[in-house]
Amino acid sequence: MVLGTLLTAAAAGALVWAARGPDAGGPADGRRAGGEPPRAAASPSSTASSAAERPLAGRTVLVDPGHNPGNFRHTAEINRQVDAGTHRKECDTTGTATAKGYTEAAFTLDVAHRLRDLLTAQGAKVVLTHDADRPFGPCVDERARIGNEARADAAVSVHADGSGTGHRGYHVILPAKVAEGGADTGPIVGPSRALGESIAAGFRAATGTAPADYVGGGTGLDVRDDLGGLNLSTVPKVFVECGNMRDPEDAALLADPAWRQKAASGMADGIRTYLTR
Template sequence: MSYVGPEFDPSQPPRRSIGRPLTVAVAALVPTCLAGWLVYQATSGPGGEGPARSLPASPSASAGSDRPSASSSSSPSGSDEPGEDKGDEKDEDDKGGKGRGDDDNDSTTKPPAGRPAASGPLKGKVVVIDPGHNAGNFRHATEINRLVDIGTNRKECDTTGTSTNDGYTEAKFTLDVSRRLRTLLQAQGATVTLTQDGDRPWGPCVDERARIGNKAHADAVVSVHADGSGAGNRGFHVIMPAKVRSGGADTSGIVAPSKELGERIAGNFVSATGSRPSNYIGKGTGLDTRSDLGGLNLSTVPKVFIECGNMRDAKDAARLTSGAWRQKAAQGISEGIAGFLRG
């Protein structure tokens, strides 16, 4: 773009002198301009629209972002997270919306963690919520591919997780649901810890996720996930620990309470979300038992995983990307946890 300044003003034709009439006209305008300037100064106080004043930044403009900064070019969209929303399209209802999780309290904006209510039915209870994967994992292949001991064998530290066909990531989904879940449990007086809150560039590894729950002496731990199975495979399922005694793993003390926790979550999840149990895992019960997950094998406190739906199925994906449905999912999980903790 070229600059047009005083030195580049086009030349003007010579002007004829108009003598005294111009002098008189200028003299008459001076008092008028002075009066106008005084009025402007008097009316352009705080909140006025004077050109030299700037408006204060809105709260949303000053809010921090929980996303790690881009450190490599491996992201498919430059500095953006995979599946990051750039529009302001609102989600539709839980029957399926056009949005990709771009509603309020999504993982692009970090809500305050809050504190447990002063009193409530869960006062004194400790819950650890484990948001599966991490939005930054894809930038840290070396770190997450490192093998860790899960008792029965060695597995990758973590994975990137799956996504819907239009790019809404599992990591984004799990963090959003976990934050909603934390809010619901804290309102009932529970002390809630997240294994990660968008506050680290990758991970944690599966063994560290288990240690966080163990160290907190949690009364219940729930790891939030979404599946990445084939189209047509629909529904949720809850994964419970099998009995494992190998190496550093010994689940013998948590198998029974974890099963009760899983059953309560499954029942309440159906009621809150209207989702059906998985049609491809669990034989219609919505329950599955596994011995190959480090997060379960290394836990010493009651713990389950929940796969809230299949991101690769269009009908399930329509629910998972709906903010209204994610709130229902959090509600169902929280009611299951509360029922378990109340006994």
């Protein structure tokens, strides 16, 4: 009889333990089964701090370095006609260069690397259309497709202009509303303008340079319907012409690594503002 009572009490204790779970009892210091200390809950302040430090976490940004350093060795390939949405045009071009031989392709790749690093530090996933890891290209239609397939939250194509001497300043190219052939920019026109305006403001604040004095009416914005990289994009996208390589004063800025870092910082600021507003 005593043995039966003891067994009944033991069974009842086991049921209580099972109901409470193995972690409900245990040592007085709160350690979990196996001697593992309890996990500390993240404090609201640490969570807020993490969000502030990585405001672009969960976002994808396409960075498109205009042209390719190897394009000049592959003129036949880059002259091949491809779909630009509303028409056909060359796969790509060699881009421009300063009078001292600093190429647009070298400039855009350098700025793209700086921009990538700044955005990655803020938590973004950055997709490059190329990293000089291919002999030429990609073609303009593929550049758009890479951003589309990545479902980028924002896409930025980095360039430098080749206008006449005496023309100075940056400008941001926005997609026009087109619906023809393979192009239908209607859904991205508004978001792309918001992205472009944000980048233009960030660029000016970071670099101290003025909007272009030869295009855009002093706004730093220009709308075009002839660029395949914009026409074929299904995600918000802009081109940033950081300055004019054919003007000696602009060329001196574009060739300066410290200024290029400011340019990348301005673009990153604009992208962050657009994606977190």
